Amino acid sequence: MAYTFDWNDRRPDSELTREEIVERNIAAVEVHFHNENPEHVEKAVAVYTDDIVWEIPARGLLLRSASEVVDSYRDIFKSLVYEKVFNLRRFATEKYVIDDQVAYVTKVADLMPNHNFPVGTKLSCRLLHCFEMRDGRIAREIAYEMWRVRGSEVDHDDIIDTAIIEEFPPLDAIPTP
DSSP states (O other): OOOOOOTTOOOOGGGSOHHHHHHHHHHHHHHHHHTOSTTTHHHHHTTEEEEEEEEEGGGTEEEOSHHHHHHHHHHHHHHEEEEEEEEEEEEEOSSEEEEEEEEEEEEOOOOSTTOOSOTTOEEEEEEEEEEEEETTEEEEEEEEEEEEETTSTTOOOOOOTTOEEEEOOOGGGSOOO
């Protein structure tokens, strides 16, 4: 039976079986991704440990507090309109959760540090997350972003048959502030 994330479950990993730890880790990452949106971003970071480290190496970002991460996410939400996400694979051990996905977005503002594409560009991003887990919480989130202009000569990903596809409203259906 799959573990349902329990916000009050503060048991250390040492009190759980290997299978329970892995299930809890996957559930925590699922809660994080489910809430990674402008309306619920505080819930996305609520699954972090108090000493969170958040890295995006390709853009030179290294943050060490949930409040800094919330601000960074808000800039991402203001800068990109998501069109489609291909969730390719997710797996876990007792210490790590790995998530591999491809996102199709359009850049609508320039608020993301070191994201050197002009506003209006349609982009594809291969995004690999490495989550380091501790006692059912995310202690380190490393997002390896590989940005390409959609349809360019380097925009090639093998979208597997088992990918879970999320589609979002078209850009022209999104109200402007």
